[in-house]
Amino acid sequence: MEKGVLIMSTGVLGKVYADGEVIIQQGAAGECMFVIQSGQVEIVQSTDYGEQHLASLRAGDFFGEMAVFEKEVRSATARAVGDARVLKIDKKTLYRRLQEDPLLAVNLLKTMSHRIRVVSAQLALHEPDP
Amino acid sequence: MKLSSESSMLDSFASLANEENSGLTLSNGSRVAIIGGGPAGSFFSFFLLKMAAAVDLEIEVDIYDPRSFGHCGPAGCNHCGGIVSESLVQILAAEGINLPSTVVQRGIESYLVHMDVGSVAIQNQAGEQRIAALYRGNGPREGGESRWESFDGYLQGLATHKGAGVVRKLITGVDWREGYPWLRFADQSESRYDLVAVAAGVNSNFLNMLDGTPAGFEPPCTTRTYVCEFKSSEAEILRILGNSVHVFLLPIPRLEFAAIIPKGEFATVVMLGDDLDQELVHTFLNDPAVRACFPTDAVPCVCSCSPLINMGARKRPYADRMVLIGDSGVTRLYKDGIGAAFRTAKAAASTAVFQGISEEAFRKSFWPACRAITRDNAIGKLMFGTTDILKRFHFLRRVILRMAAREQALRSRKPHMSSLLWNMFTGSAPYTEIFIGAVHPGFIGNLVLNFAANAWRGLQWKKVS
Numbered sequence: 001m002e003k004g005v006l007i008m009s010t011g012v013l014g015k016v017y018a019d020g021e022v023i024i025q026q027g028a029a030g031e032c033m034f035v036i037q038s039g040q041v042e043i044v045q046s047t048d049y050g051e052q053h054l055a056s057l058r059a060g061d062f063f064g065e066m067a068v069f070e071k072e073v074r075s076a077t078a079r080a081v082g083d084a085r086v087l088k089i090d091k092k093t094l095y096r097r098l099q100e101d102p103l104l105a106v107n108l109l110k111t112m113s114h115r116i117r118v119v120s121a122q123l124a125l126h127e128p129d130p
Numbered sequence: 131m132k133l134s135s136e137s138s139m140l141d142s143f144a145s146l147a148n149e150e151n152s153g154l155t156l157s158n159g160s161r162v163a164i165i166g167g168g169p170a171g172s173f174f175s176f177f178l179l180k181m182a183a184a185v186d187l188e189i190e191v192d193i194y195d196p197r198s199f200g201h202c203g204p205a206g207c208n209h210c211g212g213i214v215s216e217s218l219v220q221i222l223a224a225e226g227i228n229l230p231s232t233v234v235q236r237g238i239e240s241y242l243v244h245m246d247v248g249s250v251a252i253q254n255q256a257g258e259q260r261i262a263a264l265y266r267g268n269g270p271r272e273g274g275e276s277r278w279e280s281f282d283g284y285l286q287g288l289a290t291h292k293g294a295g296v297v298r299k300l301i302t303g304v305d306w307r308e309g310y311p312w313l314r315f316a317d318q319s320e321s322r323y324d325l326v327a328v329a330a331g332v333n334s335n336f337l338n339m340l341d342g343t344p345a346g347f348e349p350p351c352t353t354r355t356y357v358c359e360f361k362s363s364e365a366e367i368l369r370i371l372g373n374s375v376h377v378f379l380l381p382i383p384r385l386e387f388a389a390i391i392p393k394g395e396f397a398t399v400v401m402l403g404d405d406l407d408q409e410l411v412h413t414f415l416n417d418p419a420v421r422a423c424f425p426t427d428a429v430p431c432v433c434s435c436s437p438l439i440n441m442g443a444r445k446r447p448y449a450d451r452m453v454l455i456g457d458s459g460v461t462r463l464y465k466d467g468i469g470a471a472f473r474t475a476k477a478a479a480s481t482a483v484f485q486g487i488s489e490e491a492f493r494k495s496f497w498p499a500c501r502a503i504t505r506d507n508a509i510g511k512l513m514f515g516t517t518d519i520l521k522r523f524h525f526l527r528r529v530i531l532r533m534a535a536r537e538q539a540l541r542s543r544k545p546h547m548s549s550l551l552w553n554m555f556t557g558s559a560p561y562t563e564i565f566i567g568a569v570h571p572g573f574i575g576n577l578v579l580n581f582a583a584n585a586w587r588g589l590q591w592k593k594v595s
Contacts, residue, residue, distance in 0.1 A: 012259065013229060014260070035223040097221050100499065
């Protein structure tokens with residue numbers, strides 16, 4: 001039998017969210033971040049002008065990290081697009097490891113830096129011409 | 131404050147400059163040998179190459195392991211219970227290493243604690259499967275063609291993807307000439323390396339080859355464990371064991387800890403204790419609480435082994451151009467050996483790339499990671515000693531069961547006993563943290579209340595009878 005063809009629900013890590021199911025809700029308190037194991041997750045934000053799509057994330061991407069590093073409520077909503085399997089990472093586990101191994105932060109910083117770059121580029125596109 | 135941080139920065143630069151002057155640093159073209167292709171060896175290779183690439187350092191990395199993880203049974207096995215702890219699963223994910231479903235045979239969501247006075251299921255507080263049950267090799271004898279991959283093979287794949295080479299040569303000795311380690315092979319050839327990382331574990335003969343080296347390593351203290359595999363159908367294993375690890379706190383003398391771990395069409399039995407022998411194994415396997423956890427059609431012990439585990443750290447698992455990682459050096463007491471391999475391997479890799487490969491560099495940057503584990507193990511010994519006392523008293527076992535069962539039933543927000551049992555059995559938290567939880571006034575208060583309630587019920591029962 002080809003490896004990986006039959007994937008049983010028992011042999012997986014994390015939690016499976018059904019299509020459209022909310023993983024984190026904007027405005028809610030939270031103390032953990034999430035890593036997508038399989039499937040897709042979309043990040044949306046409710047504004048005065050309606051719901052805005054911020055990003056589509058895939059397996060290996062993480063989200064919810066802002067609430068881990070700041071004592072603020074969730075800034076956006078994350079919900080599954082199709083079935084998505086997501087692993088929760090506790091703030092305590094992450095901080096304990098960061099204290100032992102600050103190099104772990106480089107991995108997180110890389111992604112956060114990339115996101116700032118993307119947002120900067122999007123803002124530049126929307127800037128009115130002088 | 132400013133002066134102190136400036137002087138510490140100056141010290142670091144001075145130390146790195148000294149290492150560079152003495153030639154005890156990795157530079158472009160340096161050669162690194164890793165002895166052993168298990169988790170410690172693969173994690174070390176992976177992080178060494180990742181960090182080297184980040185600072186544009188081009189090095190050659192060879193992993194020496196004669197085994198192939200494609201073989202079933204002992205030939206491709208690393209003799210282990212096969213659990214990746216909750217904390218390690220999370221940390222690996224944060225590192226970008228997500229264990230695939232082709233490697234994870236069972237995502238564990240609860241631990242079922244069995245005692246002679248009853249059983250209680252301790253659920254994962256996160257409400258999801260965050261512990262991985264898997265096979266380090268390609269599964270036991272009688273496994274046949276499996277749809278799952280070996281965990282060690284998967285990690286080795288990550289290392290080779292980063293650029294490490296796997297050499298299936300048998301090493302027959304280590305020599306030191308002109309200050310460099312030389313590896314000798316069965317085909318009479320030899321090879322010089324700038325750094326040798328020993329990740330051979332305690333079940334390999336390689337550690338004996340280090341006797342004649344200038345490093346003068348002493349072998350760690352070890353004890354034997356017992357691991358055996360029961361075969362049944364996948365559906366039956368799932369029906370009887372579910373997605374739970376079954377642990378046993380039974381008043382059997384010399385037995386420290388025992389567990390049954392469900393995996394595909396097998397169930398792995400792991401036993402830890404003093405002087406484990408056939409008699410003790412037989413007593414355990416025939417205990418009614420244990421027998422109830424096996425499918426009726428299970429074929430017993432299709433594959434078994436009595437591997438050694440590290441019980442005492444080396445005082446100095448490093449020297450100039452040599453470092454011992456994973457079980458070969460320092461590991462956690464009884465639990466989370468793969469987590470300890472990860473921590474020591476990454477600490478050794480970052481030291482080699484950023485601080486140097488001298489004894490002094492390893493002492494400053496690698497040893498603190500090992501020391502944290504050994505200090506935590508001292509608390510662990512105390513905790514396991516206490517558990518041993520608790521196991522001896524029937525009344526205390528009833529109190530533990532009552533307290534944990536009530537917390538689980540009421541979904542208590544502060545489940546003191548459940549957290550303690552969960553962390554002790556899963557190895558997810560440091561022993562120091564578990565100890566702090568055990569001396570917490572909330573825990574002690576609840577324990578006393580449950581103790582009193584149990585005593586009261588006992589008195590009432592006596593009156594009625």
